[in-house]
Amino acid sequence: MKPMAPTADLAPLPTERxxxxxxxxxxxxxxxxxxxxxxxxGAGPSDHKAMTIDGMTVxxxxxxxxxxxxxxxxxxxxxxxxxxxxxxxxxxxxxxxxLQPKFYGLTTADxxxxxxxxxxxxxxxxxxxxxxxxxxxxxxxxxxxxxxxxQSLAAGxxxxxxxPAQLAEVAKAAVELDGVKHMVMTTGTPPxxxxxxxxxxxxxxxxxxxxxxxxxxxxxxxxxxxxFGRLRTAGADALGMHLEAVxxxxxxxxxxxxxxxxxxxxxxxxxxxxxxxxxxxVSTYILAGLGDSREDILATCERLVxxxxxxxxxxxxxxxxxxxxxxxxxxPAFMHAILGPLSGMLVASGLKAIDAKAGCAKCGAxxxxxxxxxxxxx
Ligand code: SF4
Numbered sequence: 001m002k003p004m005a006p007t008a009d010l011a012p013l014p015t016e017r018x019x020x021x022x023x024x025x026x027x028x029x030x031x032x033x034x035x036x037x038x039x040x041x042g043a044g045p046s047d048h049k050a051m052t053i054d055g056m057t058v059x060x061x062x063x064x065x066x067x068x069x070x071x072x073x074x075x076x077x078x079x080x081x082x083x084x085x086x087x088x089x090x091x092x093x094x095x096x097x098x099l100q101p102k103f104y105g106l107t108t109a110d111x112x113x114x115x116x117x118x119x120x121x122x123x124x125x126x127x128x129x130x131x132x133x134x135x136x137x138x139x140x141x142x143x144x145x146x147x148x149x150x151q152s153l154a155a156g157x158x159x160x161x162x163x164p165a166q167l168a169e170v171a172k173a174a175v176e177l178d179g180v181k182h183m184v185m186t187t188g189t190p191p192x193x194x195x196x197x198x199x200x201x202x203x204x205x206x207x208x209x210x211x212x213x214x215x216x217x218x219x220x221x222x223x224x225x226x227x228f229g230r231l232r233t234a235g236a237d238a239l240g241m242h243l244e245a246v247x248x249x250x251x252x253x254x255x256x257x258x259x260x261x262x263x264x265x266x267x268x269x270x271x272x273x274x275x276x277x278x279x280x281x282v283s284t285y286i287l288a289g290l291g292d293s294r295e296d297i298l299a300t301c302e303r304l305v306x307x308x309x310x311x312x313x314x315x316x317x318x319x320x321x322x323x324x325x326x327x328x329x330x331x332p333a334f335m336h337a338i339l340g341p342l343s344g345m346l347v348a349s350g351l352k353a354i355d356a357k358a359g360c361a362k363c364g365a366x367x368x369x370x371x372x373x374x375x376x377x378x
Contacts, residue, residue, distance in 0.1 A: 015054040016371035018092070020332045020339070022053075022060045023315050023368060026067025027085070031076040034083065035097020047319050050122055050365065051095045056374075057123035059365045061317045066329050098123050102177040108166055116158045117170045122365035124181040126174045126213070128167060130203050131196065132160045134188030135257070142257030144244070145323040146287065146316065149188050164206030172211040182358035183207065186218040186240075189258075193223035201227075201234035208235030216240055216283075216359025220261055221269035228276040237357040239277050241269055242285035246300040250291040254324075263300075270309045279308035280351045283361040289316035289330030294337050301342050305349050312360050313338055314367040335368070343372035352377075 013021065035050065047067075048059035051074070061067045074095060077083045082096050104115040118128035132153045136142045152158045167185075174180040185203055187196035200217040207215060217231055218240035231239065243266055244258070245251045251259035266284070273282045284304060288297055301311040315335050318327045346352055346369075353370035356362035364370035 013092075014375065015056065016339070016368045016375050017332070017336065019053060019056065019058050019368040019371055020315075020335050022051075022072055023058065023317075023366075024066075024329050024332045024335060025070040025072055026061035026064050026317075026329075027051075027070050027072040027074050028067065029062055029074050031083075032062070034074070034077045035081070035099060047317065048366075050098050050120075052098065052123065053093075053095050056371050057098060057365055058368070058371075059122065061329075063320060064318055064329075065320070065325065066318070101174065101180075103170065103173040106170075106173055108169055110166075112159060112166065114170045114173060117162050117166050118174065118183075120174070120178070120180070121184065122363045124179060125184055125363045125365075126171060126180045126182075127184040128162055128170075128186070129158070130162050130167070130185055130187045130199050131190055132158050132188060133190075135191050136189060136255075139257070140323075143323075144255035144258055146244075146254065146290070146319065146327075148319045148322050151319075151321055162203070164203050167203050168206040168210035171207045171213055175211050175213055180213070182214040182216065182362060184216050184218065184240075184359050184363070185236075189220055194227055195220040195222045197222040197227040197231060200236065201231050204231065204235040214238070214358035216357075216362075218242065218359070220258065221265055225269065225272035228273045232276050237277075238281040238283070238359045238361070239273055240283050240285060240359055240361075241266060241273070243300070244285060244287050245290050246286060246292050247296050254290050267303070267307070270304065270307050274308040280310055280355050280361075281357055282308065283310040283312050283356065283359060285360060286311055286313045287316040288313050288335060288338055289328070294334065297338055298341060302345065305345055305351055308351065310346070310351050310353070310356060310361040311342065312364075312367060313342060313369060339367070339369050339372045343369060343376045346373055347376045 047063035049062045051060050071087050073086045075084045082094050085092050085095050101120045106114045118126050121127040189195050196219040204215050214237045216238040217236040304311045315330050318325050353361050353364045
């Protein structure tokens with residue numbers, strides 16, 4: 001963002017605070033088609049659009065209920081793709097939108113559009129859900145209540161199983177045509193005790209054989225810690241195992257199926273994975289705003305940092321069509337009270353987003369955390 005002159009009523013916010021506000025409130029778009037397509041449904045956070053603000057590309061909610069009432073409005077872009085962002089009518093500065101990637105225009109030899117196999121996240125991340133179904137998604141009593149993994153499949157925007165050959169073909173094109181810098185491979189949890197690690201290993205190996213692209217794989221902790229070595233050998237550079245919520249009561253309420261895997265099992269798995277992938281190359285996604293207190297989140301982050309695990313704390317975004325679609329987003333003040341001390345902790349311990357080789361920690365677009373880190377370093 002290029003800040004404009006301060007107004008009488010609204011002094012410009014530092015970039016990290018503005019990103020925090022935008023991710024909590026969402027924005028209204030005067031031109032919904034600006035930039036690359038927004039994400040709707042799918043695994044993990046969704047209903048966002050990528051925007052670049054002061055050199056940081058972040059995902060901002062645009063299709064959620066809070067976004068429709070947001071005080072922030074992004075105007076129609078000019079001929080150079082730049083838009084003015086306003087709050088309550090007052091101009092705050094400029095944002096721009098990453099363009100639709102060129103690889104979206106291609107189709108595999110077997111007739112599948114590349115965009116159904118992998119999509120662009122943020123500015124330079126290729127993201128795919130290798131298996132777009134989950135043992136936990138079919139049952140109301142087991143499903144993670146924030147998750148929309150089945151929505152994009154039902155809408156025909158993706159295919160259920162992406163083969164290693166398809167992933168390799170799309171990754172190569174995304175690097176060559178669009179300069180993609182790293183790749184995130186997540187998966188719904190299949191039946192079986194490896195929790196998807198075998199699928200991820202064969203997918204990572206195929207991509208690495210086709211193109212030199214750092215890869216983060218994401219899954220639940222597998223039954224056997226030997227999977228970490230197998231994933232690393234297959235070509236995974238980084239690993240995400242996502243707690244989502246950090247206390248057992250919140251985990252059991254929000255994700256009753258996944259909570260069968262205890263927080264302590266996650267910590268055992270983190271301790272086993274860090275020596276394989278390295279400090280700062282294992283991360284976890286924590287959704288703030290689901291009921292965990294600031295103190296609980298920061299205490300868990302301290303424990304994670306002590307192990308060398310990067311805690312990627314993001315504001316919860318309610319996705320339309322999920323059981324939590326009416327759940328409120330965390331306030332900017334709540335996020336600020338977490339991200340401020342957390343960024344200090346990360347900088348002091350040398351676990352920074354910019355040092356991650358691949359994945360959500362490196363991308364950082366779903367949270368203002370890396371912008372807070374940048375501020376803590378300056
Ligand atoms: S932080 Fe992760 S989920 Fe969010 S846009 Fe980046 S790669 Fe995608």
